[in-house]
Amino acid sequence: MVDNAQNEAGDQLTDHWARLDAFLRTDPRDAGCDATKDMLDVYAECLATGSDPSERFPGPHAHFLACGPCAQDLNGLLTALTGETSSRPSPP
Numbered sequence: 001m002v003d004n005a006q007n008e009a010g011d012q013l014t015d016h017w018a019r020l021d022a023f024l025r026t027d028p029r030d031a032g033c034d035a036t037k038d039m040l041d042v043y044a045e046c047l048a049t050g051s052d053p054s055e056r057f058p059g060p061h062a063h064f065l066a067c068g069p070c071a072q073d074l075n076g077l078l079t080a081l082t083g084e085t086s087s088r089p090s091p092p
Ligand SMILES: [Zn+2]
Pocket: 032, 033, 036, 063, 067, 068, 069, 070
């Protein structure tokens, strides 16, 4: 009865708080939007060439995980990079 209603509401509330918590708890390495946008093309090129930029650019990496708009920018740039490359290096 009331228990059920509370349970459902509680689950939703927990999810909500979890999201808010994740949103508020920024990674200390998070470089922020401005610094990440400066590194966006370099970071995307790293990904496009198949290397892992997360170690070289931990700040932007942490930011892409936390910031949806910047992650979308990265995705778009990456698509443009890999899509336009006609001579993609083929794996051996
Ligand atoms: Zn951002």
